[in-house]
Amino acid sequence: MAYSLEHDAAAALPPLSPRRPLKSVRLLLSDRRWLAAFAAETAGWLMYVAALRLAALSLVQAVAASGVAVLAVATARGHPSRLARREQAAVVLAVAGLVFLALSLVDTTESDERPAVLAVIIWLAACGGGAALLIATRTRFARAASLGLAAGLLFADGDISAKLVGYGGGWLAALATLIVAYAVGTSVLQWAYQRGDALTAAGLATMATNAVPIAAGFVLFDETLPHGTRAVLQIAAFACLVASAVTLGRQQAPQSAQPAPRTDPAGKEP
Numbered sequence: 001m002a003y004s005l006e007h008d009a010a011a012a013l014p015p016l017s018p019r020r021p022l023k024s025v026r027l028l029l030s031d032r033r034w035l036a037a038f039a040a041e042t043a044g045w046l047m048y049v050a051a052l053r054l055a056a057l058s059l060v061q062a063v064a065a066s067g068v069a070v071l072a073v074a075t076a077r078g079h080p081s082r083l084a085r086r087e088q089a090a091v092v093l094a095v096a097g098l099v100f101l102a103l104s105l106v107d108t109t110e111s112d113e114r115p116a117v118l119a120v121i122i123w124l125a126a127c128g129g130g131a132a133l134l135i136a137t138r139t140r141f142a143r144a145a146s147l148g149l150a151a152g153l154l155f156a157d158g159d160i161s162a163k164l165v166g167y168g169g170g171w172l173a174a175l176a177t178l179i180v181a182y183a184v185g186t187s188v189l190q191w192a193y194q195r196g197d198a199l200t201a202a203g204l205a206t207m208a209t210n211a212v213p214i215a216a217g218f219v220l221f222d223e224t225l226p227h228g229t230r231a232v233l234q235i236a237a238f239a240c241l242v243a244s245a246v247t248l249g250r251q252q253a254p255q256s257a258q259p260a261p262r263t264d265p266a267g268k269e270p
Contacts, residue, residue, distance in 0.1 A: 002044060003071055003206070005037035007198035010190045018135075018191065028190060038186075052163050071202055087199055090247040094207060097240030101214070104233035114167055115220035123220060124160065124177055127153045127212060135188060144196020145204055145248060147188050152208025154185030159213045160220070200248050207241055 009031055010016070016024040028034050051060045083091070134150035141149075158181035164174035185205075192201035217223040 002037050002040035003202035004198045006034060006041065006190075007193040007202060009034035009037055010193040013194070016187075016190055016194060018187070021187070024187065024190070048159075049162050049166075053166055071199060071206065083199070086247055090203070090244045091199075093240045093244035093247065094203070097237045097244065100233045100237035100240065104230040104237060113222040114171075115164075115222070119220055120160075120164065120174075123216060124157050124181075127157045128181070131157075131185075131188070142196055142200065144192045144201045147192035147195065148201035148204035149208055149245070151185045151189040151192060151201075152205035153212065154181045154188065155205060155209040156212035156216075157181035158185060159209060160216050163213075163221070203248050204245055207245055211238065211241055 010028070013027050013031060013034075016027065018024075028038075048060065131150040131153040134146045134153070139146045158178050161174040161178035161181060164171045165178060189201060189205055192205070195201075
């Protein structure tokens with residue numbers, strides 16, 4: 001819900017630009033609607049951090065990922081039938097993937113061991129590099145989708161860093177990556193909001209934010225990988241999430257209205 005409100009506020013502002021970060025920050029902080037939405041988002045994040053102290057990273061992310069469905073309802077103003085068919089299909093795939101993922105995590109063994117420092121550095125750098133590539137280059141996806149995915153990768157870095165900070169001691173150094181990842185990710189998401197709808201931008205950000213840390217839970221934190229039926233459910237879950245992301249990403253970002261070219265009396269453009 002906070003993402004939807006944040007989108008509406010950011011979309012109504014003058015163009016935000018990474019080349020003028022201070023001006024962009026001033027525009028955002030001067031808008032009361034955006035501040036209220038960002039405050040709601042921050043409150044949700046604080047509850048997420050508290051949950052990380054009580055459960056494994058993959059389980060917390062699986063529960064948090066349900067926000068995609070809430071976002072879809074908010075985007076449609078409470079009437080999902082108002083969504084385009086492609087959007088409806090993407091939401092159904094995302095929700096199905098999240099259900100499969102949740103089922104695959106039932107009764108899993110929680111190991112949650114402290115990861116190797118080098119592995120953490122490589123993982124965080126890979127996500128940050130992927131985000132930078134999506135921001136700097138044009139892809140076949142709509143611009144809002146590319147920026148939304150980039151924001152999701154940065155938020156994933158922040159979520160993993162939040163888990164590391166909870167260990168205390170030397171892991172408190174992860175506060176640096178936490179702050180940078182969330183700050184840059186939030187900025188990128190605002191640019192995405194001005195180039196597309198909330199479901200495309202925030203939907204892809206949410207899926208990446210949840211899917212990447214879930215994978216990190218198994219790779220970095222040595223959480224137990226499922227077997228048998230659970231493994232099949234997890235494969236189906238990620239297949240649905242990838243299909244949903246591709247479906248959302250192929251939507252065309254809305255084009256800004258441009259005045260019709262002027263013509264001279266002879267009917268030719270000047």
